[in-house]
Amino acid sequence: MIEVTANLARGSTFLAGEILECYITLINTDREEKRNLAYNDCTLAWASAQIHCQCAVSDSRVVLPKSDILSTEDVTSTGDQTSFVPSKGERGLTVWSSKPKILFCDLRLGPGEQKTYLYKEGIPKDVPPSFKGQSVKYSYKLTIGTQKLECPARLLRVPFRVLVLYGLNDLNVYASGEEVTPSNPFLEQRPPENTLLEVALQVLSTVTAKRSPHCFNITNARGKVARLCMFKQAFKIGEDIVGTFDFSDASIPCVQFSATLQSEEQISEECRKKPGQLPITMSYCKHQDFCLHSRKTHFSLPIPLSASPGFISDIVTLKWKIHFEFITSQNAIPPHAAPSNPAECSTWRGPENLEVETMVWDLPIKVFPTNPLHASNVSLLKTSSMVEM
Known part of the structure; x- marks a missing residue:
């Protein structure tokens, strides 16, 4: 029996433009004492590896434009049991796939013998990021296919996550033009790589x-x-969005406020199922506080590392915002009268009935990717997978 194991060399999250590395190990798990028996040698006819991105959509909200991309069902129906079809059994369309690479042909392994191969493939910078929305889903997988003689081909899949940072097409733009550190005239100066x-x-x-x-x-x-102050409006996933409220100069008393971190999933016009289709809003975390008679307060909203940064593709656009709700009083509320003697204490009792109104406001923000090593630490995706043949 052959045991095939695939292990990603550096976590399960990558930036578009990086090189994915995967170690593929094949082990003959038969016992060592039967090494001399010829029938215990296992021969594998071939093994190939390929990366592909699948796009699955909701049929009730999305209409895909006509293209030359074959669906998974069409691809599967044209192949037999011995061909390498990486997207076999997958849902949706294959929007991008790398060229298949042959790892080996005609490999024979004796009992207890093993062989390891290193698969390398670059991820293009212009691919869509990994995304799991209500209408559209982009997922990436590395598929390894192999076949024993006179047996059907077997597939081994390793899912991984892709983050896209726009603007990395030309790395020379970010290279420093002048050397700011002291230079040694006796040493050869090499530009930093x-x-x-x-x-x-x-x-x-x-x-x-x-x-x-x-x-x-x-x-x-x-x-x-109120007066809202935020230190910035661009954040990385995993960061905390912090803002402060100042009610000292307010003329309208605010009884309560809430801040909710939300994302908007908007389908492009040519792919909408119905005209005038509204975007889907998803809430992640909420901060709520009572602020009556408060001069200053703050809110904090953590961006989950599992969330998808903002992006634009041919089918969907993902945007981020903070949704604020303010509950204000329509009537003036008398302040608390402090006693003249500091040693005395007093109690303020609020009104039994209070006429209020609610005001909502959306503040757009930008959410960017983070270090893929940090995202891999909290990812639920496994970095290895195994199949027996």
């Missing part, structure tokens, strides 16, 4: 850095409700 991951982390640090705070005056038809 930054990998794509190092450049991507530099770009992420630049676009998500804290700059001047952004302040917003929140008002309604009757006056000012």
Whole structure:
């Protein structure tokens, strides 16, 4: 019996543009004492590996445009049991696939013998990211196919996650032009060679850095409700969105507020099932607080590492926002009268009935990818898979 194991060399999350590496090990699990028996030698006819991206859509909301991409059912029906069809049995369409690479042909393994191969493949920068939405789903898998003599082909799949950071097509743009460190005239000066991951982390640090705070005056038809200050409006997944509220100069008393982190999944016009179809909103976390008689307060919203950053594809667009709700009083609320003697204490009792109104406001934000090594630490995807033949 042959045991085939595939193990990703560096976690289960990659940036588009990186090179995926996978170690594929084949072991003959028969006992060592039968090594001299010829029938215990297992021969594998071939083995190939390929990366493919599957797109599955909701038929009630999405109409895919006509294209030359074959569906999985069409591809499966044209192949027999001995051909290598990586998307066999998968749901949806194959929107991208790498060229299949042959790992070996005619491999013979004796009892207890093993062989390891290294598979390398680059992920293009313009592919859609991994995404699991209500209407559209993009998923990536590495498929290894192998076949024993006079047996049907077997497939081994290893799912992984792809994050896309736009603007990495030309790495020379991010290369430093002048040397700022002291140079030695007796040593040969070599330009620094930054990998794509190092450049991507530099770009992420630049676009998500804290700059001047952004302040917003929140008002309604009757006056000012609050003043919101945020340190930035661009974040990486895994970060905390922090903002502060100032009610000291408000003319309208705010009784309660809530802040909800939401994403909007909007289908492109040519792919919508119905005209005027509204986007799907998904909420992730919520901060709610009572703020009556408060001068200043804050909110904090963590962005899950499992969430998908904002992106645009031919079918769907994902955007992020913070949904605010303010409950304000329509009547003036008398403040708490403090006693003249500091040693005395007093109790303030609020009104039994309070006429309120609700005001909503959406603040768009930008959400970018993070370090794929950090995302791999919390990923539920397995980095290895095994099949027996």
